Amino acid sequence: MQLLYITLALFLLVNLAAGMWRVLRGPGVADRMLAAQLFGTTAVAILLLLAEAAGSNALRDAALVFALLAAVTAVAFVKRAWSMQEERDVD
Amino acid sequence: MIDFFSILLLLAGALFFLAGTVGLLRFPDLYTRLHALTKADNVGLGLMIAGLALQAESLSAAGKLVLIWGLVLLAGASVAYLIARGALLRGVLPWKR
Amino acid sequence: MGGLLSDAHWGVLLILLPLFGGLCSFLWPGAVKFIGLATVSAVALSVVGLGDQLLTTGVYHHAVGGWGAPLGIDLYADGLSLFMLMVNALVGLGVSIYALDYFDQGEARRFWPLWLLLLGGLNALFLSADIFNLYVTLEIVGLAGVGLASLSRSGAALDGAMRYLMATLLGSLCYLLGVALLYHSAGTVDIPLLAERLESTPPVWAALGLICAGLALKTALFPLHFWLPKAHASASAPVSALLSALVVKASFYILLRLWLEIFSVRTEGVDDLLGALGMAAIIWGSLQALQQTRLKLMIAYSTVSQMGYLFLVFPLAAAGAFSAWSAVAYLILSHALAKSSMFLVAGNLMHFGGHDRIADLDRAVQRLPITVGAFALAGVSIMGLPPSGGFIGKWLLLNEALNQGRWDLVIVMMIGGVLAAAYIFKVLGFAFTQAPVTHEPKGVPAIMEWSALLLAVAAIVLGFLASPLMLILGIGETVQLMGAGQ
Amino acid sequence: MNIPMIYALLGITLFSVGLYGLIVREHLLRKILALNIMGSGIFLVLVALGKRSVGDLPDPVPHAMVITGIVVAVSATALALTLMLKLVEVSGSAVLHDAPKERS
C-alpha cells in the first residue's frame, strides 16, 4: 500500500509538472490561474496520499487548509488580479 | 478486499487527474479548459478520497476526507463559475470548431 | 514595588515598558504624547537603575522562562550593553521632547506607537544574548524604522523608506542564513555557548561572511550605504535623528558583539577588509557630504562617513583590545547625540525657512541662534575637536591605531576630521551671510530649539565624562565579556 | 548525500536565485518576490539541516523559528507591497530610479 501511495504521489507530481506548461504558455491570465488551481487540487491529493503513507493526521489538516486557502487565492484572483484590459490584449 | 477497492479507486482517481491535466493542456480555450479542470480533477480527487477513506482508521477521519472533498468541490465549482463569468464579461468568445 | 525591583529587574522592565507603552499609545491615540513621554522617561530611569545594578553586582543574566541556554533565551547586559541602552535613553529623551512640538496631531498618533515599539526593540536587542532573538529584534527595528521613515508620506520619504525596507530585509535575510548555519554547526544560538563550541569550519566561515554582509548592509557600510542617504535625508527630522543615531547603531552593535565574542579568533583577513571599507566610507562619505547642496543629505552622508570610523575597530580589535572597542563605543554615543542634534537642527531650519538648501540658509543664525549654536556644537563633536565626546572617541581610536602601528588608519582618520570640518563649516559659513530674508519665516517652537541644543551640549559634555563612562564600559570586561558569566 | 542535504542545497540555491533576482530585476514587485524566495530558501536550510538528528524527532527548534519567520515574512511582504503602491501613486513608477547608479 505504502508503495502505491508514494508512487501515486509521484505520478501526481509529474502531472503537476506537466501543468506547468499551461502556466508558462498562458495565453491569458486566467489560463495561468487555472493551472494554479490544478496545482492546488493536485497538491491536496498528494498531501492526502502522503498523509496516508505516513499515517499522519496533521497532514490531513494541512490538506484541509490547502483546500480552503486555494479557494481564497482563486477568489482573490477573480476579484482582484484579473484586470479587464489584459485579457483583451491577449485574446 | 478493502485494499483492492482502495487500489482501484486510487488508480481511477489518478487517471482522472491525468485526464484533467491533458485537458488543460490540449483544450483550445479557457471555457473548455475549465470543463476539464472542474470536472475531471474533482472526480479524480473524489475517487482518491474514496479510496483513502476506505483505509481510514475512524469514521471521523473518513469524515475529514469527505469534508475536504466537499470543500474542493464547492470551491472548484464556484471558482469555475466566477472565472467563466469573468471571461464572458471581458468578452472572451468561446472557441468554435 | 521597591521590594520587587530590588534585585535585577531593570533589564526586563527596559524591554516590557516601551512595548507596553507602544501598545497603549496605539490604543489611546488621544493620549499619545503623554504616554510616549512617560514611557521614554521611565525607560531612562530604568537605564539608570540598570546601571546602578551593574556597577554594584557586575554583569546581568536572566534566563527567560527559567530554561536557560541552550534551550531557552538568555538576557545579558554588560558595560557595552548598558552603554548602548544609555544611547537609546539619551537620544530617545531628546528626540521625544522635540517630537512633542514637531508633529501635528495626526502625525503624532502615527509616530509615537512606532517609536515606542522601536525603542522596545532596540532595548531588547541590546539585552539579548541569543543570535536568533537578535534576528527578531532586528526585524522589529527594521520594520519600525521603515514605518517611521515613511511617516511624512512625501514622495521622497516613500522612496527612501522603500530603499531602506529593501536593504533592511535583505540584511536580515543574510543574517538569518548565517544564524541557521551557526545553529547547525554548534547546536545552539546562545552567544557564549557558540563561543565555546564553534570551530573554524567552512560553515562557520560562510556564516561569518553572511552575517557580516547582512549587518554591514544594515549599518550602511560603504559600498553598501546606497540606501542610507535618501532614507535618512527624506524622513521627518525626529525620525532621521532616530534612524541615524540609533537604528544603524543597532546592527553595528550586533556585529561588534559577535565579533568580540564569537568571531575574533577566526577572522584573519576579514577584519582588514572591514577596516578598509570603513576607511573608504570615511573618505567617500565625507567627500559626498561636502558636495551636497541640501542640508539633510549632507548630514546623512556624514553618517555614512561616521559609520566608517566604527568599522575601524575590526582590524584593531583583532588583538582583543578593550581600548579599541571602548573607543568605538564612545564614538557611537557621541555620534548618536551629535547626529540626532544635527537632524533636529535641520528640522528646525526647514520649519523656519521651508527648505534645507545650504546656500539659502538666509540669516538663520540671527533668527535661530540656539539652533545654529546646536549645529555648531554638534559639529564640534562630529569633527572630533576637543572638548567633545567625538574627540575622546577619536583620541582613543588614534591612540590604539598608533599603538598597533596602523598608520593607514591614522591618516584616514585625520583626513576624515579635516573633511568633516570642511562640510560643517560650509554650513556655518552660509549661516552667517547677509542675504536678505526672501521668505516669510515661521517661528520655531522653543522646545524644538532647546532639545536640539541639549543633545548637542550633551555631546560636548561627554568630552569630560570619559572616566566614569570608561568605568561603565569596563563592566564585565575583566571577566572577558559574556563567556565567563556562565 | 542524503535527502535532507539535497533540500538544504536547494535552500541555498533558492537563496542565491532570490538574491540574483533582487539585484538584477528592477520592478519592486519582483524584488518583493525575490525576497520571499530568499526567505523560503533560508527556511529550507534551517529545517532540512534539523533533520540530521538520530532519533525519531526532527529538531523542533528550527521548526518554531521558521513558523515565526513565515508570519514575519508575510507581514513584511504586505508592508512592502503597500509601500510600493504608495510610491507608485506618488511617483508613477514602480522602479527605484537612480538605484543602479548609486549601487555601482
Next chain:
Amino acid sequence: MEAIDIALGLFDLLLVFLLLWLAWLVMSSEDLFKAIVLFVAFGLLMALVWVRLEAPDIALAEAAIGAGLTGALLMAALDRLNAVKPMPAAAVVTSAKREQPSLPSKVLPLVALVLIVLGLGYALLSLPDVADGLVPNVKEQMAQSGVKNPVTAVLLNFRGYDTLLEMVVLLLALLSVWSLGGVRKLSPRNTNPVLASLCRVLVPVLILVSCYLLWVGADAPGGAFQAGSVLGAAGVLLLLSGWHVEQKILLWPLRFILVLGSGVFIIIAAVLFFTQGGLLTYPVAQAGWLILLLESAATLSIGATLAALFFGGIPKSRVDQ
C-alpha cells in the same frame, strides 16, 4: 522498502527540480502576473517540501500563508498597481525594456550567483552528517512545558520570548501600513450570489478550522500562527466578497483585537515576572492553560492583523478624522 525509497527519492528530486525551475521563472518571466501565479505554485510546492521534511507544523503554516494569503496579497497589489497606472500593459513593457541590461551586467550577477551557491554548498556539505541540535534538551524538558507538541513547546514556552517579539513585529507591519495612509481603495465590484454563498460556507468552516488548529496545537501540529493565518484568510475572504466594514466595529474593538496578542503576552510576561521571578516563567501546573490563553489571544491578533494588512488602508474611524 527499496522501491519506496526510490519512489520517494524520485519524488524529492522532482520536487527540488520543480522548485528551482519555478523560482527561476518567477525571477525571469517578463509578465508580472505570470510571476505571481508561479510564486503561488512555488508556495504550494514548498508545503509539500515541509511534509517531506517531517515538518507538518510548517506545512500547515505554509499552506495557509505561502500558498494562500501571500498570493492573495500579491494579486490585490497587482490589481491596485494596474488601477494606479492607466496603462498597465505599457508599463510592464517599459519596465521589461528597462530590464534589458548589457551583457556583462547580465553575466556578472550570474557568475556571482554560481559562486555563492558553490561556496555555501561547500559549507553545507562539510557539516557533519549527524547532529542532534537541541532535540535532547527539548525531550528532556517536554514534561515541564505544559503541552505535548514540541514545536508549540518551543514557540510558546522555551522560546516564548521570541514569539512575544514576533507578535510585535506583526503589529509593527500593520502600524507601518496604516501609517502610510490608505492605499487606493479596492474598487467596488458588484458581488454575485455564487461568490456570496461560497463565502457563507467557507467563512464558518475557516473559523472552525482555525479554532481546531488552535486547540490541536497543544498536542499535535497546529497552533496560534496556523490558526491565526486561517482566521486571517477568513477575513480576507470576507473582504473580497464585499463585506461592509462598519465604522463602529473598527474604532476601538479592532485596535483592541490587534494589540490583544502582544498585549496579553506582555501582561502575562510581566505578571509572571513579578510573581515567579522570571520573564515568561510559567508555573508547571499552569503552563498548559496559560499557553492556550496566549495562543488564543495571538490567534485573534494574527488573524485580524493579516486581514487588516490585506485591506491595506486605515479603516475610517472618527478618531482619525
Next chain:
Amino acid sequence: MNWHTWIPLFVVVSSLLPGLIIFGLPEERVGLRTILNLTGAVIKLLLVSWMIWGVYQGDHFETRVALLPDLDLVLRAGPLALFFVALSTILWLVTTIYAIGYLEGSPNRSRFFGFFSLCVTATVGVALAGNLITFLLFYELLTLATYPLIVHRGTDTARRAGQTYLRYTIFGGALILLGTVWLYQLTGTLEFTPRGFLTHIDPQHYPALKIIFVLLIAGLGVKAALFPLHGWLPQAMVAPAPVSALLHAVAVVKAGAFGIVRVVYDVFGVEFSADLGVTTPLAWIAAFTIIYGSLRALFQDDLKRRLAFSTVSQVSYIALGVAIAGPIATIGGVVHLVHQGLMKITLFFCAGNLAETLGIHKVSEMNGVGRRMPWTMAAFTVGALGMIGAPPVAGFISKWYLGVGALEAGQDWVLLVLMGSSLLNCAYFLPILYSAWFKPTPKSWPEEHHFGRQETAWALLLPPLITALMALAAGLMTGLPFSPLEWAKIIAEREFYQP
C-alpha cells in the same frame, strides 16, 4: 578647601561665564552686557594678580580634572603661563572697552561679545594649560571662537576670509592632534615639564620625535603665521578692528607663538631639541619669515594689511628667540611675547580709530592726520617706533636681548636678520609717521564722523593711549620686580639654570 586648586579654573571661568550669559542677552541690553564684560575682566585681573603674587612667593596653583582614566586636563599657573595670562587679561580689559565704543549701535553685538569672551577664555586656557592635551583643547576652542568673529560682518569677503582661516587652522589643529597622540603613544605622558619630558626616551624613537616636532611646530606655526603658513592672516583683516587687535596682538598668533615656546621648552626641552637638531631649521624659518613679512608689509597700501604683515614678521621674533636656544635669546623671545602684544594692539587700535572716525583705510590717505587726531597718532607713533626697535620703547629691549643672545649662542647671522628687519621696519613705518605729522591735511576725509569736542570717542581713544603708555613703561622700567623683562628672566632661569 584649598583655593589654589581652583583659581586657575576660576580664571578661565571668569570670562567663559559672562560670555555664555551674553549669548542669551537680547540685543538691546547694552548696559548689562557692558557690566558683565567689565566685571568679568576685572575679576580675571584680580585673580591673575593674586596668582602672580602667589607664584612669586613660591605657591603652586593647579586645577586637575580627569579626562581619561590616565590622562588629565590640567590648568597650572607657572611663570610662563602667568606671563601670557597677564598679557591677555590686561589686553582683554582694554580691548573690551575699545570694542564697546567701536561697535556702538552695530548689529549682533551679543553674539560678538559672546564669542569675544570665549576667545579670551580660550587664550587664557592656552596659557594655563599644564599639558599638551589641555593646550590642544583650548587651542581648538580658540579656532572655533575666532571664526565667528572673523565672519562677523557677514559679507562675502568676510566669509571667504573665514574659510581661509579655517582651512589653515583646522589643518594645523589636525597636525597638532596627530603629533600629540603620537607623542603620548611614545611617552605615556603629556605633562609640560621644565626642560622637557623626553630626555629619558629610547634613542630609537629619535626619528619619530623629529617628525613629531615638525608636526607640532607646523600646527602651531599656522596660528603663529610662520612662513609659509601665514596666508590666512592678512585676509582676516576684514574683521572689526577690536578683533584684529585681539587676534594679532594677543589671542591667535600669540597662542601659536606661545605654543612653540611650550613645545620647545616644556615638551622637548631646549637642550634636547638642540641635540635633535630641530632648532636650527626653526631658526632659519623664523628668520626668513621676519624678513619676508617685512618685505611684504612694505608694499601694502591698506593700513591694516601692512600691520598684518608686520605681525607676520614680528611674531617670528619669538620663535627665533626660542630657536636660538640660549638663555639670553630666550629672554628676548619670551619678552617679545608681551612687548609685541602691547605695541601691535596699540597700532591696531589706532588704525581702527582712523577708520572709524575719518574713514581712513589706506596709508596713502593718512596725510596730515596727526593734526586732526593728535592723541591717536601719538599712540601710533609710540607703537611704530617700538616696532622699529627704537629705544626707549619696549621693542628695543626685545631686539637687544635677541641680538646679545644670538651672539652668546654663536649664531651671529641672526644679527644680520635683526638689522635687516629693523631697516625694513623703518622703511614701512617712518613714511607713515612722516606723512601723518608733516604732510598737509586734505580738505576733507573720506567718511568723517564727529565725536563732539574730542578727536574721537573716549572709549576709542583711551585704550590705545593706555597700551602705548604700557609699551613705553615696559621699555623704561625694566628693573621693576614685575616688569615683563624680570618675568622673562625668571622663565629663562627656570629653563636653563635650575637642575
Next chain:
Amino acid sequence: MNRTTRVYSILLKVVLLALVWWVLSDGNPHSWWIGGMAIVLALLAAKSPTSQFSISLLKLTLFIPFFLKHSILGGVDVARRALRPAMPIDPIMVDCVLRLPPGPPQVLLTNMVSLLPGTLSASLENNVLTMHVLDKQGSYANDFLVLEEKIAELFSVPVLSPGAGV
C-alpha cells in the same frame, strides 16, 4: 419568515457545524468546550441575510447519490473527450431561463451545472443562466431540466414556469 423556520435554520447550521467540528477534532470529547465556542463564533460569522429557503436533511441525503452519479459521469465525459486523440468537442454558449426562484436554489443550480457532464455555468443574470456546453450534440438540455427539478425538490419549492428556453 416565521420564528420556527428561523430556529430550524439555526439548528440546522449548528448541527452541520457540530458535525464539521466532530470530524475535525477526530471525535475527541475533550475538544467540545472549545468546539462550542468555535461553533458560536462561526454562527456569528455565518449570519446570512434571512433566507426563506430551507433544506431538510432527509432530502439532502437523497440528493447526494444523484449528485455523485452525475458528477462522476461529468468527469468521465470530459476525461474521455480530453484523452481521445480526436478530441471530440464542439462547444457552444447557451442561455437558459431559470424556473427556480432566486437565492440559494439558483446558486446551487449554477454550481451543479458546472459539475455535470458537458456543461459549465458562465453567467447568472436576471434569472438567465448562461452555460458553456462542450458538445452541442449532447443531451445537456434534458440533463439540465432534470437537475432543476431535483433542486426544486431539495428546497421544497415549485418549478415556476413551464419549459425552459434553451
